[in-house]
Amino acid sequence: MKSFNYHSASTVAEATGLASKASAYLSGGMTMIPSMKMRLASYKDVIDVKKIKQLHGIKVSSKSVTIGAATKHAEVAQSKEIKKAIPALCTLAGKIGDAQVRNRGTLGGSIANNDPTACYPSACLALNAIIHTSERKIEAAKFFTGMFETALKKGELIVAVEFSIPEKSSYVKFPNPASRYAMVGVFVAKHKAGVQVAVTGAKAGIYREKAIEQALDKNFSEKALDNIIIDSSDLNSDIHASADYRASLIISSAKQAVAHCK
Amino acid sequence: MASSMIGSRVERTEDKKFITGKGRYTADITLHGQTYAFFIRSPHARAKIKKVDISKALAAPGVVTILTGQDIIKDKIGGLIAGWKIVSKDGTDMKLPAHPPLAHDQVNYVGDHVAVVIAESLEEARNAAELVNVDYKVLTAVVNTASAMTSEAIYEGIDKNLCFDWELGDKAKTEEAFAKADRIVHLKLNNNRLVPNAMEPRASIGEYNSSTDDLTLYTTSQNPHLTRLVISAFNGVHPEHKFRVVAPDVGGGFGSKIYPYAEDVVIAYAAKKIGRPVKWVCERTDSFLSDCHGRDHVTEAELAVRKDGIVTGLRVNTIANLGGYGSLFATVTPTYLYAPLIVGLYNIPAAYCNVKAVFTNTAPVDAYRGAGRPEATYLIERIMDQAANEMGMDRAEFRKKNFITAFPHQQCLVHNIDSGDYHAHFNKALELADYKGFAKRKADSAAKGKLRGIGFSTYIEACGIAPSSVVMSIGAGVGLWESAEVRFNATGNISVFTGAHSHGQGHATTFAQIVADKLGVPMANIDLVHGDTDKGPFGMGTYGSRSLAVGGSAISKACDKIIDKGKRVAAHMLESTPDEIDFKDGEFIVRNSNKKKTIGEIAFACYLPGTYGEIKSPLPAGVEPGLKETAFYDPINFSFPSGSHVCEVEIDQDTGVTKVVKYSCVDDFGTLINPMIVEGQVHGGLAQGIGQALYENAYYDETGQLVTASYMDYAMPRADHFPEFKIEYTCTPATSNPLGVKGCGEAGAIASPPAVMNAVIDAIGTDISMPATSEKVWQALRTKVKSAKKAA
Numbered sequence A: 001m002k003s004f005n006y007h008s009a010s011t012v013a014e015a016t017g018l019a020s021k022a023s024a025y026l027s028g029g030m031t032m033i034p035s036m037k038m039r040l041a042s043y044k045d046v047i048d049v050k051k052i053k054q055l056h057g058i059k060v061s062s063k064s065v066t067i068g069a070a071t072k073h074a075e076v077a078q079s080k081e082i083k084k085a086i087p088a089l090c091t092l093a094g095k096i097g098d099a100q101v102r103n104r105g106t107l108g109g110s111i112a113n114n115d116p117t118a119c120y121p122s123a124c125l126a127l128n129a130i131i132h133t134s135e136r137k138i139e140a141a142k143f144f145t146g147m148f149e150t151a152l153k154k155g156e157l158i159v160a161v162e163f164s165i166p167e168k169s170s171y172v173k174f175p176n177p178a179s180r181y182a183m184v185g186v187f188v189a190k191h192k193a194g195v196q197v198a199v200t201g202a203k204a205g206i207y208r209e210k211a212i213e214q215a216l217d218k219n220f221s222e223k224a225l226d227n228i229i230i231d232s233s234d235l236n237s238d239i240h241a242s243a244d245y246r247a248s249l250i251i252s253s254a255k256q257a258v259a260h261c262k
Numbered sequence B: 001m002a003s004s005m006i007g008s009r010v011e012r013t014e015d016k017k018f019i020t021g022k023g024r025y026t027a028d029i030t031l032h033g034q035t036y037a038f039f040i041r042s043p044h045a046r047a048k049i050k051k052v053d054i055s056k057a058l059a060a061p062g063v064v065t066i067l068t069g070q071d072i073i074k075d076k077i078g079g080l081i082a083g084w085k086i087v088s089k090d091g092t093d094m095k096l097p098a099h100p101p102l103a104h105d106q107v108n109y110v111g112d113h114v115a116v117v118i119a120e121s122l123e124e125a126r127n128a129a130e131l132v133n134v135d136y137k138v139l140t141a142v143v144n145t146a147s148a149m150t151s152e153a154i155y156e157g158i159d160k161n162l163c164f165d166w167e168l169g170d171k172a173k174t175e176e177a178f179a180k181a182d183r184i185v186h187l188k189l190n191n192n193r194l195v196p197n198a199m200e201p202r203a204s205i206g207e208y209n210s211s212t213d214d215l216t217l218y219t220t221s222q223n224p225h226l227t228r229l230v231i232s233a234f235n236g237v238h239p240e241h242k243f244r245v246v247a248p249d250v251g252g253g254f255g256s257k258i259y260p261y262a263e264d265v266v267i268a269y270a271a272k273k274i275g276r277p278v279k280w281v282c283e284r285t286d287s288f289l290s291d292c293h294g295r296d297h298v299t300e301a302e303l304a305v306r307k308d309g310i311v312t313g314l315r316v317n318t319i320a321n322l323g324g325y326g327s328l329f330a331t332v333t334p335t336y337l338y339a340p341l342i343v344g345l346y347n348i349p350a351a352y353c354n355v356k357a358v359f360t361n362t363a364p365v366d367a368y369r370g371a372g373r374p375e376a377t378y379l380i381e382r383i384m385d386q387a388a389n390e391m392g393m394d395r396a397e398f399r400k401k402n403f404i405t406a407f408p409h410q411q412c413l414v415h416n417i418d419s420g421d422y423h424a425h426f427n428k429a430l431e432l433a434d435y436k437g438f439a440k441r442k443a444d445s446a447a448k449g450k451l452r453g454i455g456f457s458t459y460i461e462a463c464g465i466a467p468s469s470v471v472m473s474i475g476a477g478v479g480l481w482e483s484a485e486v487r488f489n490a491t492g493n494i495s496v497f498t499g500a501h502s503h504g505q506g507h508a509t510t511f512a513q514i515v516a517d518k519l520g521v522p523m524a525n526i527d528l529v530h531g532d533t534d535k536g537p538f539g540m541g542t543y544g545s546r547s548l549a550v551g552g553s554a555i556s557k558a559c560d561k562i563i564d565k566g567k568r569v570a571a572h573m574l575e576s577t578p579d580e581i582d583f584k585d586g587e588f589i590v591r592n593s594n595k596k597k598t599i600g601e602i603a604f605a606c607y608l609p610g611t612y613g614e615i616k617s618p619l620p621a622g623v624e625p626g627l628k629e630t631a632f633y634d635p636i637n638f639s640f641p642s643g644s645h646v647c648e649v650e651i652d653q654d655t656g657v658t659k660v661v662k663y664s665c666v667d668d669f670g671t672l673i674n675p676m677i678v679e680g681q682v683h684g685g686l687a688q689g690i691g692q693a694l695y696e697n698a699y700y701d702e703t704g705q706l707v708t709a710s711y712m713d714y715a716m717p718r719a720d721h722f723p724e725f726k727i728e729y730t731c732t733p734a735t736s737n738p739l740g741v742k743g744c745g746e747a748g749a750i751a752s753p754p755a756v757m758n759a760v761i762d763a764i765g766t767d768i769s770m771p772a773t774s775e776k777v778w779q780a781l782r783t784k785v786k787s788a789k790k791a792a
């Protein structure tokens, strides 16, 4: 790791004030610290945002669940309020990495990083999340712009994420056998206005699988997916899974998700 | 108390320090004035080194020195060695490339060592390393095992990349068996390449005292004495008597820490050269790249069978990948540790094995938990299943028909097996696994839409590799005995020195149990010392499940010598004769009397040999003071553990995911000293074997880049992959050592891959290679469905 200046900010304004071209926000550090240790990234200033009160806390209203950006995966997994409103979010958070990762890693860090195999982005997309930042509000559909890329501008800080509460939803992850990130992860949400199905792990970035959505809109059951064929032409193919296999996993994971929707 | 120590589940005395974080590993050691080393490694699988430019890096802050291959040449540091000479079938010696600790003209795998930067801090070393400019001319890499012989030669003078073309067995007799066979069963197999993944990465620290000329190397070794010997005698870094190698707590090895590596040589040499301690700790990615890998065989096997199911012959052709260089035990692993065991525990009258060992531009391959025996077991157990299936026989019955039943048994290849009862453990395993109930469980799984399969693996392996005279006659560069010293202190407690090395095996407990049992001294009064060449006698280290059979026997013999001397001293003190003295439970007793001395009193007498006030302990004439005995034990034969494993899997047809739902095994390890430790060893071995069968694979792409160079891509088994293992034992004591023990450290890793694979193949009904990943299983099922549709 190359040396850097460490700052711990206590307010959003302090954090954004410290930000520069050569700085980065540090949240759980689960992604950032390894990449700094491997010298894939280095910064002049590292601004720790964990102590900013505004980035913590869980608020549940009749329509939405708002989670502070610095909320740890373990806190989401164990939250009784979230469990009542959107149980799938608890399941999702509870299956990220291992206990150590869940006790450090945060929602904000996860979506800012936008790893194409990460779990949270699928929830954001399927649950029409609104990303509250230090500057504005961004819809999930516009937030995830590409592999490890987001709509965040330099120095823009995620403050909280607001998820809309669906009628029911479920997340199923087929873990990569090595990393246990999603080789394929499918988030199915049944909203009043229609079904939204977000898929992670399968392409260069998170996306909505329209073929499944349409089938489930007509008939919200596992059976409805029996004859769906996923176009595998732009799916990822690597040593763990070919595009065809991923296509098949999308269907089997979606079926499981439908079966477990709550 | 005493006699109950053997077979007792004594809690591991070493665990307290490990689970409270008080272990002292090499990386925990910090020496005064220490510098830090960072190795520059080749990013290419095969390249010529045109120039190494260190000028900019030398000027970087904190840099003490930078050493390259040119320094190695200048200072006449010798290359790394392969310690076992194999002679090809045409009578020529194996061919080896030079293996300099820092490359100077050519690099031969990604991770090969090119230079070392030594600086005041690790960060400064790493910063400077980025300024070292190595100019490479990249060459085409040879990566694939099967096609290595037909690829461009990597080394001048090594035709077809062939290290040796070796054979074992009576070829003519085997041909004859095949000519007469009712049926010939064919099978092609891959034994996948594995990364050892010891929890503690390798590390070393060199320290040199210029005023006394003492050089010390702290290192993560399974084998400190051998490391000292090799670095002295072959690398020529420092003379053996002024060189101390310490292997403190070591966090797992699985074979990968048997050998001194280039880094050990360079760190020892660098410390001497700069006169300051030099510390190096391997990073995980570098472990993936540069620890010796395991296995990597491509094999074709044929089995000759009579129509009544009796196996009459076995013919095997194997290509073994050695990687970029010949590592220390790399040549014995796919030959003498492998081929003699291809016949398994079956009474096969004729067998022949040809092994071609090839060089490729991949990390060196060497012994890894099981070393040769897992490869042999995988092949014989897979082909036995294939044969039974082809002949429409029950796979369990087919095995039983062919078991060796009378002992001692001279196998057709090499081994003379002293003891065993294969029907006993197989029958017990079938019962433990409820083989009878399998059909119902299969139906239950089918009702849930899942495929269920059962697989057997019966194995025999050879442990306690021995005797020295035999192994040296077949090419070993070392004798394979073990040493022990049992040293009483005047106050009656004991320090036991062993030449074996514990890096997870629990020697401090098991070996103390032997001493407690032999000498009748409480465990708490016994301390086991190992891992320091300055403390105990020369030893051969720990690998090949040898420590208890060979090292434990040496301890037992040293204890016998203590008892002998004790009898002479006791006889003198009790006014009797040595042959009138019995020793039991720590007491020397004059036969048929109540006159006795405890062993503590005898020890005291040995250290205070005279009369002084209350103390009256004169030694008999001619007996030296002190109570300390050394023994070297060279076994008369290998020991032959065996066992039967039964695995049951359930497969999800939608995803191809295989779940091991039941695993039962019955092993014959001879006498058990500590069944709890044995169970732990079996658990660990099973985890690694199941890992090999279902998850692990070191995958190089066609350019020789290791794609699976981190845990993001190299799939390790995890606790939630396993069911509750059912483990039981049978016991036929070994006759080749005084303890009757056979060895248990590798059995799990040897037996389980075929048990799992046979179960998977049973479930899906088609052949599949290791690792049986979910995608491979899914593909196999899909292909089956497609061809069924076509047929219909």
Ligand SMILES: Cc1cc2nc3c(=O)[nH]c(=O)nc-3n(C[C@H](O)[C@H](O)[C@H](O)COP(=O)(O)OP(=O)(O)OC[C@H]3O[C@@H](n4cnc5c(N)ncnc54)[C@H](O)[C@@H]3O)c2cc1C
Pocket (backbone or CB within 6 Å): A024, A025, A026, A027, A028, A029, A030, A031, A032, A033, A049, A069, A070, A095, A096, A097, A098, A101, A104, A105, A106, A107, A108, A109, A110, A112, A113, A115, A117, A118, A119, A120, A152, A156, A157, A158, A159, A179, A180, A181, A182
């Ligand atoms: C072993 C392991 C297994 C894992 N498995 C999974 C898994 O199964 N599924 C999964 O989804 N993830 C997984 N992860 C990733 C994990 O969820 C991380 O926590 C997450 O990717 C990053 O979160 P963090 O809080 O640690 O962020 P950090 O590492 O601190 O930061 C990551 C990036 O986000 C930026 N950032 C952080 N906070 C903010 C903010 N508030 N506003 C703007 N930018 C910000 C940082 O500058 C940095 O660029 C795993 C990680 C590990 C180490």
